[in-house]
Amino acid sequence: MAPPDTPAPSSPQPNAPEPLNRLSQADPDLVRRLTAEIRDAATAIGRPVRLMEVCGTHTMAIFRAGLRSLIPESVRLLSGPGCPVCVTPMGYVDAAVELSRRPDVTVTTFGDMVRVPGSESSLERERGRGADVRIVYSPLDALRVAQERPDRKVVFLGVGFETTAPASAATLLEARRRGVGNFLLFSAHKVVPPALRALLASEAVALDGFILPGHVSVVLGAAPYEFIPNEYRRAAVITGFEPLDILQAILMLIRQIAEGKPRVEIQYSRVVRPEGNLAARRAMAACFAPCDTEWRGLGRLPGSGLRVCEELGEHDAVRVLDLKVPEGREPVGCRCGEVLRGLIEPEECPLFGARCTTAAPVGACMVSSEGTCAAHFNFRTSEGGR
Amino acid sequence: MCLAVPAKVLEIKGATARVEIGGNVREADLSLVEDAKVGDYIMLHAGFAIAKYEPEEALRTLELLKELANGAA
Numbered sequence: 165m166a167p168p169d170t171p172a173p174s175s176p177q178p179n180a181p182e183p184l185n186r187l188s189q190a191d192p193d194l195v196r197r198l199t200a201e202i203r204d205a206a207t208a209i210g211r212p213v214r215l216m217e218v219c220g221t222h223t224m225a226i227f228r229a230g231l232r233s234l235i236p237e238s239v240r241l242l243s244g245p246g247c248p249v250c251v252t253p254m255g256y257v258d259a260a261v262e263l264s265r266r267p268d269v270t271v272t273t274f275g276d277m278v279r280v281p282g283s284e285s286s287l288e289r290e291r292g293r294g295a296d297v298r299i300v301y302s303p304l305d306a307l308r309v310a311q312e313r314p315d316r317k318v319v320f321l322g323v324g325f326e327t328t329a330p331a332s333a334a335t336l337l338e339a340r341r342r343g344v345g346n347f348l349l350f351s352a353h354k355v356v357p358p359a360l361r362a363l364l365a366s367e368a369v370a371l372d373g374f375i376l377p378g379h380v381s382v383v384l385g386a387a388p389y390e391f392i393p394n395e396y397r398r399a400a401v402i403t404g405f406e407p408l409d410i411l412q413a414i415l416m417l418i419r420q421i422a423e424g425k426p427r428v429e430i431q432y433s434r435v436v437r438p439e440g441n442l443a444a445r446r447a448m449a450a451c452f453a454p455c456d457t458e459w460r461g462l463g464r465l466p467g468s469g470l471r472v473c474e475e476l477g478e479h480d481a482v483r484v485l486d487l488k489v490p491e492g493r494e495p496v497g498c499r500c501g502e503v504l505r506g507l508i509e510p511e512e513c514p515l516f517g518a519r520c521t522t523a524a525p526v527g528a529c530m531v532s533s534e535g536t537c538a539a540h541f542n543f544r545t546s547e548g549g550r
Numbered sequence: 551m552c553l554a555v556p557a558k559v560l561e562i563k564g565a566t567a568r569v570e571i572g573g574n575v576r577e578a579d580l581s582l583v584e585d586a587k588v589g590d591y592i593m594l595h596a597g598f599a600i601a602k603y604e605p606e607e608a609l610r611t612l613e614l615l616k617e618l619a620n621g622a623a
Contacts, residue, residue, distance in 0.1 A: 183608035184556060184591070197619035221553055274596075302597025304579060324596075327554065331596040334581050379554050382593065382601045404611075412615055434607040435593055444582045444600060 184434070190407045195234070198411045203236045205418045214240045214370060215417055216363070216506055218356065219377035220247030220534030221405055227543040229407040235414060242369065242506035243539070245359050245461060246377055248324045249276045249532035250504060253458040255490045256352045257282035260321055263350070263485065264295040270313065272306035273321040275299045280531045283493055303335035303349075310339070310347035319481045322351040327379040329353040329470055330444035333451035336472070336479050350481035351472055354457060356380050357388045358468035364396045369506045373399030373417040375410065378432040383448075385440025386428045393426035404432035451476060460494075460528060461504030500527035503536050510537040517541060554595040556603055559588050569594060 206213060217223055223243045226232060232241055245251050261282045264271045271287065278287040278299060291297040296316070300306050303320050310318035322332040332349055339347040356377060363369060376389060381402040392400045399420035403413035413431045420426050430436050448470070457469025472480035481487055494501065498520070499513040510516045510529070520526040522538055529535035557569035557578060569578045569592065576594070580586050583599045592599035 183605050183612060184603065186612055187608055194615060194619055198615065201619055302579075304597045327600065328596055330582050330600065331598045334579065334598060338581075379593075379595065379600075382554075408615060409611075412611070412618060415618055431611070434604050434611060435601040441582065441601060443584055447582060 187404075187408055188406050190229075194408065195411065198408070198415065199234050202239065202411065202415050202418060205415060205422055206236050206238050209238075209418065209422050212238045212240060213372045213418060213421060214242060215373050215375055215399075215414065216242045216244045216369075216371050217375040217403075217410075218244040218246040218360065219375075219380065220250070220532065220536070221379070222246070222375055222377065222403065222410065223536055223539045224534050225405050225407065226410060227539045229410075230543075231407060231410055234411070239414065239418065241375075242371070243503070243536040244363065244374075244506055245459060245504040246325070246356070246380075247529070247532050247534045247536070248328070248354065249280060250500065250528040250535045251354065251359075251459045251461065252277075252280070252323055252352050252528070253460055253489075254281075254283055254493065254528075255458070257286070258284075259487050259489045260287060260350065261285045261290055263319055263481075263487065264290045264297050266317075266485075268315075268317055269485070270296040270298060270309060270316045270318045271321065272298045272300045272303075272309060272318060274301075274323065276532050276534075277321055277323055279525065280528055281495070281526065303332050304338075307335050307339055307342075307344060307347050310344050311342070314346055317346050317348055317485065319348045319350050319485070322349050322353050325354055325356050325377070325380050326383040326444075326448075327377075329355075329452065330383060330441070330447050333447040336451050336476060337447065339479055340476060345478060348479055348481035348484055349472055350487065351452070351470055352457070353452065353470040354459065354468055355454075355470065356384075357391070358465045359459060359462060360389070361391065362462050362465050363505065364392070364398065366505070371398060371506075372421050373401070373426070375413050375417070376400055376402045376428075378402060378404050378409075378436065381430075381432070381436045381440070383441045383444045385436070386430060386438045387440075389428045393428060397426050399426045400428045402428070402430045402432050402436050404434070459504075461501035495526050498527040500529045500537070503527075503529050510540040513537070517544070554593045554600065556591045557594040557599075559586055559590050559592060562586070562588060567592075567599070569599075 452470035529537035591603040
C-alpha cells in the first residue's frame with residue numbers, strides 16, 4: 165500500500181484559539197515540505213538514526229497520523245517506557261486487587277487500570293464479584309466519594325508521571341485541609357528522568373535522541389533533562405502532540421545530530437516554559453518523598469518513585485492499611501519488558517495478536533490504550549509493520 | 551494517561567473555574583496555576599489546570615514550521 169502523503173487530522177478542538185486549531189489541522193503542503201526537509205537532513209547524516217518517543221500519548225499520535233510511513237526509512241522511531249499503566253509492576257496490581265476485596269475499602273482509579281491483569285485477577289473482575297471499585301476522572305472525585313462515605317476507607321490509586329502526580333498531591337493536601345481522614349492514596353507515581361537515564365546507561369538500545377514527553381515537561385521544564393546532552397551527548401526535544409509538532413521535533417532532532425550539538429530544545433513552547441510549573445512541583449514536594457521503585461521492563465530504579473511523605477502518613481494507604489506490594493511475576497511468554505525498552509517491536513512477541521489482543525490482553529502494553537502493543541495492534545494494517 | 555486538553559476559562563470562583571471544552575462545561579481546579587483569568591485557555595488534566603496556553607507561542611511555532619519547511623531555519 166502506498167504511504168499516505170498527509171497525516172490524518174487529530175481530534176478537533178473547536179473552542180481552542182485559532183493558532184492552536186491551525187496546528188492541529190495539518191496543512192498538507194506544509195507536511196510535504198517538512199517531510200522533504202527531514203529526508204534531506206537525514207540523508208546528509210549518512211547513517212540510520214534512532215529516535216525514541218518516550219510518551220505513550222506520542223506513540224498513539226504517531227500511529228494515528230501514520231507518521232512512521234511519512235519519514236524516511238533511515239529514521240527509526242522506537243517507543244519507550246512512557247505509558248504509566250504499562251510500567252506499573254504486577255505486584256502493585258495484585259496489591260490493589262487484594263485491597264478491593266477488603267469489606268470496608270472503596271478503590272477509586274482512572275479507567276485504564278481496571279482491566280490490567282494481576283497474577284490471578286483484575287480490578288474489573290473483582291468489581292464483577294461485588295467489590296466497590298469506582299472509575300474516576302479526577303482524584304478530586306475520589307475525595308468527594310470519601311466525604312460522602314465516611315464509613316469507608318476510600319483509596320485512590322495514584323498511577324502516573326509528573327503530569328498526574330501534582331493532581332494527586334493537591335488532592336491529598338486538600339483532604340488534610342478538609343480533615344477527610346478516610347481518603348487514602350496508594351501511590352505508584354513515578355518520575356521520568358531516571359528511566360531515561362537507565363535506558364542511556366544500559367546501552368542495550370543505541371539511541372540518537374529523545375522525543376521528550378510534552379505534558380510531563382509542562383511540570384518539569386527543561387532542566388531535569390540536561391544530563392541527556394551533557395552526560396550522554398544525545399539530542400532531546402520537548403514535543404507537542406499534533407502531527408506537525410512531532411514532525412517539527414524530528415527535524416530539530418536530526419539537525420542537532422547532524423550539527424553534533426546535542427541540547428534540550430522546547431518545540432512545545434505554547435505550554436512548556438523552560439522552568440516548568442513551579443506551583444505543581446511545590447505541591448509534589450509537599451506531599452511526596454522520592455523512593456526507589458520497580459518499573460516493568462526496567463527493574464528497580466533508584467529515586468524514580470514518589471511515596472507519600474511522613475508528614476502525611478495518615479493518608480498513606482501503604483501505612484494505614486499495612487499494604488504489602490508483592491514481587492510481580494510476568495505472564496508466561498509476555499515480552500512487554502523488552503517492548504518497553506525499545507528492544508523489540510510488539511510483532512516479535514509470540515503472544516502478539518494471537519493470545520494477546522486488545523479484547524483479551526495478556527500484557528500491560530496491550531491493556532492500556534496508550535500501550536505500544538495496543539498501538540501496533542489497532543493500527544497494524546495501516547503501518548505495514550514499520 | 552498523560553492526555554491533556556485545552557479548555558477556555560468561563561468563570562472563576564475561588565480556586566475553581568468553570569471551563570469549556572468543545573461545547574461542554576466542566577469544573578477545573580486552579581490551585582496548580584498561578585495567574586489564570588477568564589478568557590484564558592488552560593490545559594486540563596485529571597480535573598486540574600496544569601498550564602496556561604500562550605496563543606502567541608502557537609503562532610510562533612507555526613511561523614517557525616514554515617521557515618523549517620523552506621529550509622531557512
